[in-house]
Amino acid sequence: xxxxxxxxxxxxxxxxLDGVGVDIGSGxxxxxxxxxxGKTTLLRIVATALAPDTGRVRILGxxxxxxxxxxxxxxxxxxxxxxxxxxxxxxxxxxVDYVAILKEITDPITRRREVRRVLDAVGLSxxxxxxxxxxxxxxxxxxxxAQTLLGDPHLLVLDEPTVxxxxxxxxxxRETLSGIAVEHVVLISTQLTEDVTALCTAVIVIDRGQLLFxxxxxxxxxxADDRAWQDDTRHAGAFLSWRTGDGRYRHIGDPxxxxxxxxxxxxxGYLLLVGGRVQNPAQP
Amino acid sequence: xxxxxxxxDLLSYIAGRLTQVHASSVEAHLxxxxxxxxxxxARTHEDPDALFAHQTNRQRLLDIIDEPRTSWLxxxxxxxxxxxxxxxxxxxxxxxxxxxWLAGTALLGAAALAAAIEPGSVATLIFLVAAPVVxxxxxxxxxxxRGEPADEITVVAPYPSLRLVILRTTVVLTSTLPVAAxxxxxxxxxxxxxLLWLLPALALCALTLALSxxxxxxxxxxxxxxxxxxxxxxxxxxxxxxxxEHVLREFVAFRPAGQAVLGGLTxxxxxxxxxxxxxxxxxxKPWAP
Numbered sequence: 001x002x003x004x005x006x007x008x009x010x011x012x013x014x015x016x017l018d019g020v021g022v023d024i025g026s027g028x029x030x031x032x033x034x035x036x037x038g039k040t041t042l043l044r045i046v047a048t049a050l051a052p053d054t055g056r057v058r059i060l061g062x063x064x065x066x067x068x069x070x071x072x073x074x075x076x077x078x079x080x081x082x083x084x085x086x087x088x089x090x091x092x093x094x095x096v097d098y099v100a101i102l103k104e105i106t107d108p109i110t111r112r113r114e115v116r117r118v119l120d121a122v123g124l125s126x127x128x129x130x131x132x133x134x135x136x137x138x139x140x141x142x143x144x145x146a147q148t149l150l151g152d153p154h155l156l157v158l159d160e161p162t163v164x165x166x167x168x169x170x171x172x173x174r175e176t177l178s179g180i181a182v183e184h185v186v187l188i189s190t191q192l193t194e195d196v197t198a199l200c201t202a203v204i205v206i207d208r209g210q211l212l213f214x215x216x217x218x219x220x221x222x223x224a225d226d227r228a229w230q231d232d233t234r235h236a237g238a239f240l241s242w243r244t245g246d247g248r249y250r251h252i253g254d255p256x257x258x259x260x261x262x263x264x265x266x267x268x269g270y271l272l273l274v275g276g277r278v279q280n281p282a283q284p
Numbered sequence: 285x286x287x288x289x290x291x292x293d294l295l296s297y298i299a300g301r302l303t304q305v306h307a308s309s310v311e312a313h314l315x316x317x318x319x320x321x322x323x324x325x326a327r328t329h330e331d332p333d334a335l336f337a338h339q340t341n342r343q344r345l346l347d348i349i350d351e352p353r354t355s356w357l358x359x360x361x362x363x364x365x366x367x368x369x370x371x372x373x374x375x376x377x378x379x380x381x382x383x384x385w386l387a388g389t390a391l392l393g394a395a396a397l398a399a400a401i402e403p404g405s406v407a408t409l410i411f412l413v414a415a416p417v418v419x420x421x422x423x424x425x426x427x428x429x430r431g432e433p434a435d436e437i438t439v440v441a442p443y444p445s446l447r448l449v450i451l452r453t454t455v456v457l458t459s460t461l462p463v464a465a466x467x468x469x470x471x472x473x474x475x476x477x478x479l480l481w482l483l484p485a486l487a488l489c490a491l492t493l494a495l496s497x498x499x500x501x502x503x504x505x506x507x508x509x510x511x512x513x514x515x516x517x518x519x520x521x522x523x524x525x526x527x528x529e530h531v532l533r534e535f536v537a538f539r540p541a542g543q544a545v546l547g548g549l550t551x552x553x554x555x556x557x558x559x560x561x562x563x564x565x566x567x568x569k570p571w572a573p
Contacts, residue, residue: 102441
C-alpha cells in the first residue's frame with residue numbers, strides 16, 4: 001500500500017534519509033528509531049508534505065510525484081504532523097471545521113456532524129467550543145489528532161500520536177486505531193516500544209537515515225532471544241544493564257556462560273538492533 | 285402539566301410533532317422526572333421508527349447548537365454571495381487580522397501625517413512611496429513563514445494550495461487597496477497622479493508571490509520593499525516649492541513608461557506563480573513535475 005524505493009532526502013549537508021526502501025501493508029505499522037533517525041522525514045514524505053530528493057514514492061497505488069497522484073493520496077489521508085501549528089484564537093471546533101473544509105467536506109450539515117464525531121472520538125466533545133489558546137499541550141495534541149480522523153481516511157500517518165496523552169486516553173486511542181485498522185493503512189512513529197507491542201502488526205526500525213529492520217513485532221523481539229538475562233549483580237560485559245524494581249539487574253547483550261536468561265521483550269530487540277549488536281537476518 | 289407527562293404528549297414529542305413551547309415544557313419535565321424518561325426510553329426502544337424520529341430530532345438540535353459563530357465581516361461576505369466555506373477558509377488565514385491591523389495603521393498613519401503637515405508635499409511623497417509597501421507585507425504575513433510546520437496540515441489537504449494563496453491575497457488586497465484609494469482622494473494631486481501608487485502596489489504583491497515559490501515569503505517581500513524604498517529614496521527629494529508632479533517624474537516608477545513596465549511585471553509574475561504553483565504544495569523543494 002505504501003511503497004518507497006531508494007528514497008533519499010537531505011537538508012543541506014544533513015542526510016535525513018539515505019536510500020530507504022520499504023513496503024508497508026494494511027494494518028498498523030510502527031516506526032521506531034532514536035531521535036534524529038529520520039522518522040519525521042519519512043512520515044512527511046509518505047504524507048506528501050515533503051518531496052524526496054530522489055527515489056520513488058507510491059502510496060495506495062498512486063505515484064506521489066504527479067499532481068493528480070498526490071491529490072488522490074491526499075483525499076484518502078489523515079496526517080498528524082509532529083508539531084502542528086494552531087490558530088490560538090480558534091476554538092477546537094473552528095479549527096477542525098476549517099480542516100474539514102480543506103478536506104473538501106463542503107456540505108455544512110455533513111461537516112458539522114463529522115467534526116463533532118471526530119472531536120468526540122478524542123474525548124473533547126465537552127470542550128469543543130473553548131479557544132485553543134486556553135488548551136494545554138496535551139489537549140491541543142488531541143485536537144490535532146481529531147482532524148486526522150475526518151472523512152474516515154484510508155491512510156493515517158501519525159507522528160508520535162501518543163505523546164501528551166494520559167494512560168487512559170492512550171488506551172482509548174489504541175482502541176480507536178485498532179478498530180479502524182483492519183482494511184486501513186496506519187503508519188505511526190513513536191518513541192514508546194510499548195505502543196508497538198500493544199498496537200502494531202508490523203514494525204520498521206530506522207537509524208541515521210537507514211533501514212535497520214522491517215518485519216513483525218515478534219520478529220524484532222526474537223532478535224533478543226537468549227540475549228537477555230538477570231542477575232543479582234551488574235555484569236560488566238553486558239551491552240546494557242539496568243536495575244529492575246526488585247533490585248536485580250537485567251542485562252542484554254552476549255550472556256556469559258551459565259547466565260539465567262529471561263524472555264526477551266521488543267524493547268530488548270530494538271536496543272540491541274540500534275546498538276549494532278544484532279542484525280536482522282532477513283535484511284540484505 | 286400534572287405529576288407526569290401525558291403519554292400522548294411523549295409520543296408526539298418523540299415524533300417531533302409538538303409545538304416549540306409545548307416541546308420545551310415536556311423537556312423541562314423530562315429533565316426532572318426519571319419515570320417519564322424511562323417511559324420515553326421504553327417507547328423508543330420498542331419502536332425503531334420512534335427511535336429514528338427521536339434521533340433525527342436530537343441531531344437537528346445539535347446541528348443548531350453547533351452552528352459556528354461568525355464575525356459580522358464573515359456574515360457580510362456570505363450575504364454578498366461568497367460561499368460560506370470560501371469565507372471560512374479566508375478568515376482562517378494566519379495572521380490575517382494582524383495584516384489588516386498593520387495595513388490600516390500604516391495607511392492611516394501616513395494619511396494623518398499628510399493632513400498634519402502643510403501644504404502636504406513631503407507627506408504626499410511619503411504616502412505615494414509608503415502605500416505600495418503595505419499590501420505586499422500583508423500578502424507575506426497572510427501566507428506565513430515557509431518551512432513553518434503550522435501549515436503542514438493545510439498543505440496535505442486536498443484543497444488546492446494555489447487557490448488558497450490567491451484567496452488570501454485577494455482578501456489582503458480588498459482590505460488595503462480601497463483604504464489607500466480613499467485616502468489618496470485627500471491628496472493634493474490631480475486625477476490619475478493620486479493613483480500612482482496602485483501599479484507599484486500590485487507589482488510588489490505579484491512579485492512577492494512569484495518569489496515565494498523560491499524563497500520564504502517574508503524574505504521575498506523584505507527584499508522587494510527594500511529595493512522599492514531604496515529606489516524612491518535615491519530619486520525623490522523634498523519639493524522645496526517645486527510642483528509635486530515635477531518631483532515625481534524624477535522617479536522612473538512614477539513615469540508613464542515605468543508604470544507600464546510595472547503593469548507588465550505584474551502580469552509576468554502572475555504567470556510565473558501559475559507555472560510554479562506546485563511549490564505552494566510542499567514547503568521547500570517542489571515535487572518533481
